[in-house]
Amino acid sequence: MGGEATRAIRQLPGMAAITIIAMTASAFDDDCQRCLAAGMNGHSGKLLSAGVLYARLWDWLRLA
Numbered sequence: 393m394g395g396e397a398t399r400a401i402r403q404l405p406g407m408a409a410i411t412i413i414a415m416t417a418s419a420f421d422d423d424c425q426r427c428l429a430a431g432m433n434g435h436s437g438k439l440l441s442a443g444v445l446y447a448r449l450w451d452w453l454r455l456a
Contacts (some may be wrong), residue, residue, distance in 0.1 A: 395430030402431045413452055 394414055401407050414427040419437030427435040434452050436445070 394432070395426060398427075398430045398432050411452055413449075 394412075398412050401410065401412065412432045413434040413436065414432050415436050415438055416423065416427075417438050419439075424435040434448070436448055440448070
């Protein structure tokens with residue numbers, strides 16, 4: 393789920409604080425925990441309404 397890519401990105405100069413959000417077909421709690429453990433800022437399943445997606449992106453970007 394991009395864990396290796398996230399860890400590699402975090403090691404690049406100037407990329408430790410970049411916002412990385414997983415958008416996967418996997419929506420189980422353990423999938424989310426794996427993403428967060430890999431250093432991602434958030435996780436979202438792909439089946440979202442446009443309003444929910446916008447609200448989540450706004451929250452993540454506001455926190456960045």
